Amino acid sequence: MDRALSAAATGMAAQQQNLDTITDNLANSDVAGFKGQVQRFAELTAPGEDGSGTIALGPQVVLSQGKLDKSNGPFDVAIDGPGFFTVADDRGKRWYTRDGQFARASDGTLRNALDMRLDGVRVPAGALSMSVAGNGRVTATMDHGTQDIGRIRVAEFAAPERLRGAGGSLFAATPESGAARVVELGTENGPKVRFATLERSNVSIVEAMMQILSAQRAYEANAKGVQAADEMLRIANNLQRG
Amino acid sequence: MDALDWAGSAMLAARTRLDIATCNLANVSSDGFRKLTARGVLTSNGARVHAEGSSQRGGIRRTGRDYDLAIVGPGHFSVRDAAGRVVETRSGSFERTLRGTLVDARGRTLLSDAEPLIVPQGATIDERGRVLAGDIDTHRALALPHDSTLRAGFLEESPVDPIAEMVGIVDASRSFESAQKVVGAIDSLRQKNASDVARVR
Numbered sequence: 001m002d003r004a005l006s007a008a009a010t011g012m013a014a015q016q017q018n019l020d021t022i023t024d025n026l027a028n029s030d031v032a033g034f035k036g037q038v039q040r041f042a043e044l045t046a047p048g049e050d051g052s053g054t055i056a057l058g059p060q061v062v063l064s065q066g067k068l069d070k071s072n073g074p075f076d077v078a079i080d081g082p083g084f085f086t087v088a089d090d091r092g093k094r095w096y097t098r099d100g101q102f103a104r105a106s107d108g109t110l111r112n113a114l115d116m117r118l119d120g121v122r123v124p125a126g127a128l129s130m131s132v133a134g135n136g137r138v139t140a141t142m143d144h145g146t147q148d149i150g151r152i153r154v155a156e157f158a159a160p161e162r163l164r165g166a167g168g169s170l171f172a173a174t175p176e177s178g179a180a181r182v183v184e185l186g187t188e189n190g191p192k193v194r195f196a197t198l199e200r201s202n203v204s205i206v207e208a209m210m211q212i213l214s215a216q217r218a219y220e221a222n223a224k225g226v227q228a229a230d231e232m233l234r235i236a237n238n239l240q241r242g
Numbered sequence: 243m244d245a246l247d248w249a250g251s252a253m254l255a256a257r258t259r260l261d262i263a264t265c266n267l268a269n270v271s272s273d274g275f276r277k278l279t280a281r282g283v284l285t286s287n288g289a290r291v292h293a294e295g296s297s298q299r300g301g302i303r304r305t306g307r308d309y310d311l312a313i314v315g316p317g318h319f320s321v322r323d324a325a326g327r328v329v330e331t332r333s334g335s336f337e338r339t340l341r342g343t344l345v346d347a348r349g350r351t352l353l354s355d356a357e358p359l360i361v362p363q364g365a366t367i368d369e370r371g372r373v374l375a376g377d378i379d380t381h382r383a384l385a386l387p388h389d390s391t392l393r394a395g396f397l398e399e400s401p402v403d404p405i406a407e408m409v410g411i412v413d414a415s416r417s418f419e420s421a422q423k424v425v426g427a428i429d430s431l432r433q434k435n436a437s438d439v440a441r442v443r
Contacts, residue, residue, distance in 0.1 A: 004257070004264040011268030018271060038305070040335055040347045041272040050261075050278055050293040054268040057347035060337070064306045158363055161337045178340045218270045221404050225264040228411045232257060235422050239429075 002233065003052060008225030010053030014041055015219040017056040022211045025203045033078075033098030033169040034201035036062050036208075063160055066098070066202040068194060075102040075110055075123075077132055078199040081191025083154035083183045084171065087116035094119075096155055096180065098199055099169040114170070121150035132195035135186030152193055155180035169201075243288060249424040251288025256418035258291040263410035265293075266402045274333025275300070275400040280410075299332070300399035308366055309336040309344055312398045315390030321350035328353065332398055338363070354384050367394045 018039045025036040037059035044053045068078050077100035079085070084096035095116060102110040102118055108125065110118040123130055124147070127140035136152040157163060158178035163171040173180055186192055259280045269275045278293040302312050311319070311334035318330040329350065336344035336352055342360045344352040351358045360382060361367070365375040369391040371384035386392060 003261045007261065007268045008264040011264070011270070014268070014271065039271075041269070042333065042348060043269050043272050043275055051265045051269075053265060054272055060335070060347065062305075062307060158340050159338055162339070176340065215271075218267075218404065221267055221270070221408055222264075224408065225260075225267050225411055228260060228415045229264065231415060232260060232418050235419060236253075239422065239425060 002229055004229035004232075005226060007051075007053035008222045008229060010044055010055060011222030011225065012219055014039075014054045014056040015215050015222065018215045019212065019219070021059045022208055022215060026205065026208045026212070028168060029201050029203040029205050029208065031099065031168055031201055032101050032198045033066065034203065035064075035066075035098065035169065036201065036203040037165070038062055061161055061163070061165060062202060064202050066199040068197050068199055071101075071196060071198040073101060073103075073196070073198070075104060075130060076100055076196055076198050077102070077152060078194045078197040079154055079191055080194050082160070083156045083191045084160075084180075086119045086153060086155050086180065087112055088119060089114075089116050094173070094180070095166065096163065096171045096173065097169045101198060114168075118152065120153050123149060132193055133186070134192040134194070136193045154183045154185055154191055154193065156183045157181070243286070246425065246428050248288050249421050249428060251290070252421035253418055253425065255282060255289045255291040256414045256421060258293070259414040260411060260418070262291075262293050263407045263414060267404060267407040267411070270400055270402045270404050270407075272333070272400050273300075273303075273335060273397045274331055275402065276332065277401045296401070298401045300401035302393060302396045303399050304395060305335075305397050306395055307335075308394055309338055309361075310334060310395060310397045311336065311367065311384075312393045312396040313386065313390050314393060315387065317387040317390040319384075320353040320356075321346060322353055322358075323348070323350045328356075335397055352384075354382065359384060367392060369393065 021037050021039040028034040039059050040057045041054050042057055043051050044055045045051050068080060079098060084098060085100060087095050087097055099112060102112055104123050105111045108122045110121050121138050123140055127142055129141045130138060132138050132152060138150050138152060139146045140149045157180060159176060162174055162176035164174050166172050183191055262278045262280045266277055277296040277298055279296045280291050281294045282289060282291045318332055319334055320328055320330055322328050336346055338361055339345055342362060343358045344361060361373055362375045362380060365373050367373055371386045371392045373380045373382045
């Protein structure tokens with residue numbers, strides 16, 4: 001195919017994928033614990049040629065800390081520092097998330113919005129309130145005093161960027177990410193669990209809007225490139241007059 | 243070389259300029275991209291344009307990721323692909339793998355002195371390219387030219403200016419059209435020669 005035409009077309013396709021990533025970030029910008037993604041691009045080269053366009057290499061997750069906000073939820077927790085909460089679904093499969101918005105289920109377990117159970121904690125019937133220390137210790141206030149009801153564990157990975165995103169703020173372990181390891185919480189420089197706090201997504205809406213604008217303009221510019229290449233071909237085809 | 247060949251070579255030259263402008267434009271978001279510039283020369287076979295790598299560098303953008311690396315000043319990263327080929331690049335977005343190596347989005351491993359650079363978990367890379375685990379120097383480092391510094395948490399953006407490339411596209415289109423007009427004019431002149439001059443009355 002024509003060089004200019006295909007180069008401009010690869011640019012359009014890449015910016016299309018860029019837009020997909022940015023709009024996904026924007027759609028999840030209100031989800032607690034959500035981690036934004038960035039699309040990466042590289043030059044497309046054929047051997048011995050100057051360059052024939054661009055390629056989107058796929059999104060990469062940005063694991064930077066989201067803003068920690070005070071919240072009113074009686075079971076809300078957040079991680080200050082790296083690591084993930086471990087939650088399990090009905091079939092016992094483990095997932096990892098930074099979303100610490102939990103609610104108490106009838107069986108006493110803490111469950112997130114997807115009905116996945118937080119490992120290691122069970123709130124007994126009759127508990128008046130719950131609190132979590134920086135080291136993950138969970139205590140419940142009962143009629144007759146406080147009671148130790150478990151411990152929130154935070155998992156970390158050797159290569160956390162290789163976790164598989166499973167939609168929203170959920171991640172699954174992969175062979176490339178390594179197995180989950182339990183982090184020691186509450187050390188001076190290490191991660192801490194914060195109670196009555198939620199981690200916001202790390203997506204900045206303003207930044208995402210700007211990215212959308214520039215991706216859209218880049219898409220348009222590449223479309224003009226397609227038009228120009230097409231116009232040249234049309235002119236060349238009309239060189240030979242009847 | 244007659245007039246038609248000259249005009250034809252001008253059309254091909256405009257065509258190559260369009261190839262270069264669209265390729266640059268497509269890479270407006272490619273970090274560490276090496277921009278192409280069109281270089282025109284006059285040869286005995288007519289006007290010729292070829293692409294040349296430009297030394298122009300893009301600005302530096304903050305990303306906040308520990309293993310996004312940007313070189314300020316001359317120099318490049320050496321990366322090795324799966325086939326064992328070593329390539330030089332200015333694109334410095336890396337991920338740490340389980341084994342502690344840093345790989346880019348194409349799966350190429352970052353090298354330091356022809357060996358993969360090993361980064362312990364949680365380690366950072368300072369502005370001289372040294373790998374620091376906490377405050378301890380691991381004595382592993384990325385080789386950098388003397389007057390260059392390394393910025394971790396930053397990426398070098400594409401140097402492509404979309405406005406300049408759009409102007410390049412318009413410019414190439416118009417000079418293609420002009421050359422085509424010349425081809426047309428020569429063609430009609432020759433047609434006249436062929437059909438009118440030799441007409442026997």
